[in-house]
Every structure is written in structure tokens, then in C-alpha cells.
Amino acid sequence: MGKKTFDVKDANELKELAKVILRNRDSYEPWLKPVENGIKGERRTRKLLGNEFWILDRDVDINGGDLIIQRKNLKGDILSVDPLELGLVQVKFIEKLTRQINIDLKYLYDWDETEDDLILLEGFFLLIHFDIKGAEAMFCLDSKDFKILLEEKIIIGKKVYKDDNQKELKKVTLAISIGKLQEHFGIESHGVQTIIDKINQRLIELDYSRSVSKRFFVGRKPNLIAIDKEFEQNLYTKEIKNNILEVQNELYQILLQSSDYVLHIKDLLRLHPTLIIDHKDGEFTEISLLKNLIKRINGVNFDGLEKALEGLKGNLDTFDHPKQEQYIEPYNDQEDELREVLNFYNNLIEEDNCDILEILHNFREQDIIFDKYIPDAPDLRLELKDLKKELLDRVTKELQSDFGNIGDEDEDSH
DSSP states (O other): OOOOOOOOOSHHHHHHHHHHHHHTOOSSOTTHHHHHHHHHHHHHHHHHHTTTEEEEOOSSOOTTOSEEEEESOGGGOTTSSSOOOEEEEEEEEOSOTTSOEEEEGGGTEEEETTTTEEEEOTTEEEEEEEEETTEEEEEEEEHHHHHHHHHTTSSEEEEEESSTTOOSEEEEEEEEOHHHHHHHHTSSSOOHHHHHHHHHHHHHHHHHHHHTOHHHHHOSOOOHHHHHHHTGGGTOOHHHHHHHHHHHHHHHHHHHHHHHHHHHHHHHHHSOGGGSOOEETTEEHHHHHHHHHHHHHHTOOOHHHHHHHHHHHHHHHTOOOHHHHHHHHHHHOHHHHHHHHHHHHHHHHHTTOOOHHHHHHHHHHTHHHHTSOOOSSHHHHHHHHHHHHHHHHHHHHHHHHHHHHHHHHHHHHO
16 A cells, blocks of 8 residues: 655745635535434433433443433432442434444443353343434334344344455444334334333343343352453463363352352342242242252351362462562662672772762661671671771761861851
8 A cells, every 4th residue: 555645845835735725625524423323312311311311421431321310219229238220321313214233232232151041131222313304203212122133033133244355354333224123113213202112111020030041149250351451450370260160160060069058149139028928748849949958058168168268278389470570689688788788889989989978877777787787708707897997987077177167167156
């Protein structure tokens, strides 16, 4: 590809070029259109949702979330023990109804390491704004809608590669058209109250499903990539990182086996009492189930965890931190350190470029070397003795000089 940018020669050329550019400038730039459409879509969304939900702002657009919303309820605020779930709203505005809308797959799906399967992310909403004969119109799609629309091929997936060779996949998008949505729903657009009710209902369902969801309870399955990032500063060996992964995997399996018991109790706490008093064969059904679940926990084997911990401990005990060695090694040999210090001060004195009181202060700070440490090497002992004597002589002369001046001043005053 040839060069496209060149230096302007001088002010005269700049003036001529500016004349061409400014006189032929369009009254409207093409890049303004998507910016204006984005602003228009967000304004309509805030107007639509502002009365029913709290709208939380975030400076950075992450995971397709143009807006974050939460149901209005002070008892379930973000910092409360049982906070209400948040919803992510992505906003689109289109002028031409024939134009497709593309949504990144990662906004809607995640990979569940526990189940080793693709899972739909709940709490994501897509609001598509458009106009019909000058009147505002919109569609609202949630996670469940996307699942159905994909199964019925109303929405189609598109592969996007980084190059023409189609070797490296860049992303997967979901293509949506207004015409197909109108055909599927049998209406030109969703009504305002329909959208409000839909978002409210989905967030209520999300509050419950996440509280009793095994996936949210146990979290992501441990992996080496996460361990590499977490322990990057420790500079652990690959073997130690594998030990850590083994320990975490053992703990994760124990957590999985105990999660059914804990989550079932959480579920019972949220249910109406009439739904949990079923009685069969002389015992409450839910009590029988809990007893069976606790038996499963009691049967958990900790041998694997113990073995993994022993392996980790053994490797940590023999691990030498590279950075610690880097900083400690030069000071392991005190005689080498002393030799460097003596050379430094001898050079200062020889050059007669030193403040003797400052050197004395430094000596006091390094009393471990000079007052409590006696080197084994005879030459070092002699050099240290000579330096101390030289410093003592210089300090004495400087003090005598100072006191002598004071004495002379006293004589003059009489």
C-alpha cells in the first residue's frame, strides 16, 4: 500500500490547501449520522424507562450495556444483603427498516465450565427504536426472545473473520431485521406498557433464579489462565501453578457436591410455607430430601484435596523467589558490601569532596557494618581501621577549627 500522508511544505501551501478543503466542505458529514442515531435511541430509552426503573450510568460501554437498570426498591439496593438484580440494556436506532441490526454473541451467551455447555445470559435487553410514518416505535427483546428467535431462524448467526483467509475468527454476530420481527410478533411494534411489564417480570425472575442457581453459587471452574493472572507477581513455576489448579479443582468439586443442599434450603426459604408442608410416609417430604442431600455431603472424600495440598506445600517449600534472590544476593556477603562502602568513602576523601559530618551521620546509620561487624579478611580490617582513623582526624580538626574561631571571637569582644 502506497504512502497517503505527506508533509505540507510551508505556510503558503497550507493556505492553498485550506482554501480547497474549506470551500468544498459538505454541510453534513456522514459520520454524524450513527452518532446522532445513538443519541436519539438513548434519549427515547431514558424517557421510556426513567419512570419505572433506576437508570445507572457507566462511563464505559461493557458487554453491550448502553444503560444499566434496576427496579426501584430501597430495600434491595446494590449494597444490601440481598440486592435486586441489574439489567443491561443495549439501545439501537435505525432509520431504514430494511437494514439489519447486528448484536455480538458474547453479549447474550457465556460458556458454563460446570456444565461444559453454552448458556444464555439473563438480564440482557435489546431496545430497537425506529419510526413508522413519523411516529415513534420500538421492539424489546430479552434473552428468552433471542433463544426462540434463533430456534425459529428469525435471527441468523454471522461469522466474522479477521482476514480473507477465514483462519482466525474475530466474532460471531446475530443479525436482526425489523420486518422479520413484525412478522413473528404479528404487530408493527411493542407498546410502552408491554415493554415495561416484560422487563419488570424478567428482572423478578432473575432475582429468584440467581439466588438458587448452582452456576452463580459455585462460580467459574478454576483454570490456569485465571491462576496465571492472579499469581503473576509471585513468579511461580508452572509446576506450582498446576499444584494450585489441582487444589482449586478439588475444592470446586467439594463445593459442587455441597451446593445442592445449600441451594435447596435457600429455595425453601423463599417459598410459601404451604408449598413445603407435603407429608408422606410419616415424614415431611422436604425433610427427607434434605436428609438425603446431607448424606451426600457426609460422603465427600477429602483424600484428593489432602494429596493436592501436600504437593503444593512441597513445591512451595523448595521454591526460590527470583526477585528475592535478585535483591538479597548482593547483601549475602557482608565483606563484599563493606569493601564497596570503604571504596566509596575513600574516594570521597581522596577527592576532598565530602562533608565530614554527613559521612559521620551515614556511618551511624550503618552501625551494623561498622560497629558490630568485624571482617575476617585482614586487609579489610586494616582498611576499615585506617578509614575510621582518617575520619576521626578530620572530625577533630573541623571541631577544633570551629571552637578556635569561637575562642578568637571571645578574645576580640574583650
